[in-house]
Amino acid sequence: MPKTKRPRGKRSRNVTILCEWCGEQRETSRQDTRTCGDRCRARMKFYVDYLGYAPDSIVGPLTGQQGVDLELHRLITQEQRRRAAASAERAAYLARKEV
Numbered sequence: 001m002p003k004t005k006r007p008r009g010k011r012s013r014n015v016t017i018l019c020e021w022c023g024e025q026r027e028t029s030r031q032d033t034r035t036c037g038d039r040c041r042a043r044m045k046f047y048v049d050y051l052g053y054a055p056d057s058i059v060g061p062l063t064g065q066q067g068v069d070l071e072l073h074r075l076i077t078q079e080q081r082r083r084a085a086a087s088a089e090r091a092a093y094l095a096r097k098e099v
Helices: 038-051 065-098
Strands: 015-018 025-028
Touching: 038 065
Parallel strands: none
Antiparallel strands: 015 025
């Protein structure tokens, strides 16, 4: 079944937004829309999930330096978790040894 546009009344207005990911203009009926579609929304979510913050400017397709930044962030986070787990194990071992 093809998608159809929802009916619009006399009072409804289209709002032109600028996609925060790719910079493309798009008309929408919602004022709080941030991206132009599912692909850009998924890419932005990936960026935010790994770096922890939304981009400061329009990013575009995730290539080059951003991919490297995300991979470095993943490796650093992984190492921090490993060190925290090792520290917790050491503290637990020392606590058992003192008793």
